[in-house]
Amino acid sequence: MTMVTEKDINEQIAWAKINTDVLKSMENPRPAYWVTLAVCIAMVACAVLAEYIQYTVGMGTADLNNPHMWDMYIAAFVFWIGMSHSGTLLSAILHLIHADWRKPIYRFAEAMTTFSLLTAGIFPMIHLGRVWNLYWVLPYVSDRGIWPNFRSPLVWDAFAITTYLTASMLFLFVGMIPDLAICRDNTTGWRKKLYGILALGWIGSDRQWRHFRKIYLLMACFLIPLAVSVHSIVSADFAMSIMPGWHITSFPPYFVAGALYSGCAAIITLFVLLRYFFRFEDYMTLPIMEKTAKLTFAIAMVWTYLNLIEFASVWYGHDVYNKELLIAKATGAYAWIFWTMLFCGSVLPFALAFRKLRRHMPTMFVVSLFLNLGMFFERWMIVAPTLSMSHEPHQWDIMYGSIVEWAIVFGSFGWFGMLFLVFVKVFPSVSMYEVKEMVFHRKRSAGEEDLARMTDHAKPVTQTTGGGGA
Amino acid sequence: MMGLFGDFEEAHDAIADIRRNEVPGLTVDDVTMTSPIEHPEVEEVLGDRPVHIQKFTLFGAIFGVVFGFIFLAAAQASFLVQPQGGKPVIALPSNIVLVYEMLIFFAVWLTFFSFIFLSGLLKKRSSLYSEKVSLDQVAIIVEIDESIGESVKGLFEKHKVLEIREEAIR
Numbered sequence: 001m002t003m004v005t006e007k008d009i010n011e012q013i014a015w016a017k018i019n020t021d022v023l024k025s026m027e028n029p030r031p032a033y034w035v036t037l038a039v040c041i042a043m044v045a046c047a048v049l050a051e052y053i054q055y056t057v058g059m060g061t062a063d064l065n066n067p068h069m070w071d072m073y074i075a076a077f078v079f080w081i082g083m084s085h086s087g088t089l090l091s092a093i094l095h096l097i098h099a100d101w102r103k104p105i106y107r108f109a110e111a112m113t114t115f116s117l118l119t120a121g122i123f124p125m126i127h128l129g130r131v132w133n134l135y136w137v138l139p140y141v142s143d144r145g146i147w148p149n150f151r152s153p154l155v156w157d158a159f160a161i162t163t164y165l166t167a168s169m170l171f172l173f174v175g176m177i178p179d180l181a182i183c184r185d186n187t188t189g190w191r192k193k194l195y196g197i198l199a200l201g202w203i204g205s206d207r208q209w210r211h212f213r214k215i216y217l218l219m220a221c222f223l224i225p226l227a228v229s230v231h232s233i234v235s236a237d238f239a240m241s242i243m244p245g246w247h248i249t250s251f252p253p254y255f256v257a258g259a260l261y262s263g264c265a266a267i268i269t270l271f272v273l274l275r276y277f278f279r280f281e282d283y284m285t286l287p288i289m290e291k292t293a294k295l296t297f298a299i300a301m302v303w304t305y306l307n308l309i310e311f312a313s314v315w316y317g318h319d320v321y322n323k324e325l326l327i328a329k330a331t332g333a334y335a336w337i338f339w340t341m342l343f344c345g346s347v348l349p350f351a352l353a354f355r356k357l358r359r360h361m362p363t364m365f366v367v368s369l370f371l372n373l374g375m376f377f378e379r380w381m382i383v384a385p386t387l388s389m390s391h392e393p394h395q396w397d398i399m400y401g402s403i404v405e406w407a408i409v410f411g412s413f414g415w416f417g418m419l420f421l422v423f424v425k426v427f428p429s430v431s432m433y434e435v436k437e438m439v440f441h442r443k444r445s446a447g448e449e450d451l452a453r454m455t456d457h458a459k460p461v462t463q464t465t466g467g468g469g470a
Numbered sequence: 471m472m473g474l475f476g477d478f479e480e481a482h483d484a485i486a487d488i489r490r491n492e493v494p495g496l497t498v499d500d501v502t503m504t505s506p507i508e509h510p511e512v513e514e515v516l517g518d519r520p521v522h523i524q525k526f527t528l529f530g531a532i533f534g535v536v537f538g539f540i541f542l543a544a545a546q547a548s549f550l551v552q553p554q555g556g557k558p559v560i561a562l563p564s565n566i567v568l569v570y571e572m573l574i575f576f577a578v579w580l581t582f583f584s585f586i587f588l589s590g591l592l593k594k595r596s597s598l599y600s601e602k603v604s605l606d607q608v609a610i611i612v613e614i615d616e617s618i619g620e621s622v623k624g625l626f627e628k629h630k631v632l633e634i635r636e637e638a639i640r
């Protein structure tokens with residue numbers, strides 16, 4: 001009996017239809033798109049109001065005081081940096097291993113990378129309090145000729161995130177050039193002007209494609225170690241200190257795994273939304289969702305393993321502060337966050353192991369939201385308990401964040417959503433030329449297989465193959 | 471002259487005929503193919519055309535390392551006037567992290583700029599460009615002498631060309 005494999009995409013889909021469908025999505029989304037955009041803008045408005053209060057009244061309104069000098073803002077910063085790893089994973093890593101099912105969905109994952117970084121970049125500014133001094137986060141020489149301390153992981157952050165942001169934006173832009181040319185050739189008015197400028201005169205010549213292939217490969221090769229280094233450096237913000245719960249060797253891989261995990265979960269969320277908003281059922285298909293879900297499940301298990309490693313090394317390390325902190329995480333004031341994190345991060349992903357659930361879009365949407373809730377709690381559990389229970393017992397304190405802090409964090413989701421939704425309305429969220437390539441090559445290989453099968457059947461049977469003969 | 475073909479196979483075969491000198495006075499060096507997707511297979515008939523982007527990438531990476539280290543070391547050297555408490559003025563472990571980032575930063579930017587210039591972007595599009603190429607057709611553009619125009623047309627027609635356009639170059 002032969003097993004019929006469901007195809008990732010319909011190979012018979014006409015190229016003209018690919019252009020039409022994607023271009024139409026930029027003009028005519030479902031009403032739910034506008035509702036979601038309005039909700040995001042309202043969330044941003046909440047954050048702006050909260051920031052205004054914090055700006056005029058002072059940092060005390062955010063409950064930022066000794067020992068909680070970082071807390072929610074740094075947790076949100078780490079969360080958004082983590083989210084940015086989705087594009088690198090789906091675009092660069094899967095590109096290098098020739099997983100062509102990524103082609104219909106990698107564009108929005110790359111856009112997620114850029115907008116997540118732009119969202120993450122806001123938090124150091126907000127945390128400064130004096131936002132007019134935001135340039136202080138950049139490494140520059142002061143008027144006394146003194147440079148920042150290059151041994152500090154916070155300075156490494158500035159270098160790493162600047163590099164990652166520029167590299168991921170260039171990667172996104174370069175990958176879009178052929179599609180921008182398609183948009184240029186098929187639109188009118190302001191869109192034609194915009195795409196005409198951004199397409200940089202692309203005509204699809206063999207010379208351009210040859211160079212395009214090379215740059216895409218080179219940038220993918222750079223982006224992978226860059227993404228790993230960025231989140232390792234973010235983990236160094238904590239691990240380079242001697243605070244209990246932070247000074248842990250496995251922090252860099254733990255952060256990278258957590259980043260890939262939250263990125264994958266966010267891809268599932270946006271996959272479901274875009275598929276519905278833009279009627280992309282022909283491109284964001286169920287088999288592609290299944291593959292994304294399986295990938296997320298695999299990464300969830302890596303993350304779970306790294307959690308267990310961390311717990312085991314703390315437990316058997318017998319460092320009294322670390323051990324007490326671990327016990328406090330599981331049984332103290334933050335216990336409900338700790339167990340929710342473990343449930344969402346390690347137990348809930350088992351839903352992704354069931355085919356029926358992987359193919360049910362509403363379920364996947366809800367599961368992906370809870371996975372990211374778990375990931376946000378993970379960041380909260382990294383930051384808050386250590387600050388609450390450091391080496392000095394007289395400083396011990398519990399903190400859940402003020403309404404101002406929560407409003408700004410809440411608004412950051414709106415900010416990300418707003419940027420993302422505007423992007424997918426202005427630029428093609430499905431890569432047209434890559435989907436055409438996918439269809440072309442799959443059709444061709446299917447044709448070659450058919451031809452080989454017909455040739456085999458046409459051959460006279462002169463010898464037996466295999467060794468099972470009686 | 472530009473010939474528009476309905477599929478890649480026909481365009482490929484037409485270029486193969488040019489390679490076999492079926493039109494005297496026309497070689498594959500005069501041929502440009504434009505297509506809606508990448509066709510690396512065309513290099514079989516167009517010949518090996520070099521790509522030099524990676525050299526710029528390497529240069530960018532080396533520049534990033536050298537500039538990065540000098541920049542950091544020069545900045546740290548200004549700490550000489552300050553007490554260091556026994557720590558090295560130029561701290562290699564932390565500098566390696568930063569130099570690594572600068573390696574990638576400069577390599578990526580140089581790769582990008584070299585792509586723009588080497589792939590012939592930012593040029594005004596010729597009137598021979600057809601918007602159908604961004605849809606589903608493949609075009610062969612050849613720079614030829616007027617005297618062999620009919621032979622080239624004949625070759626294109628042999629391979630089921632859909633449309634032929636011509637532009638005079640002075």
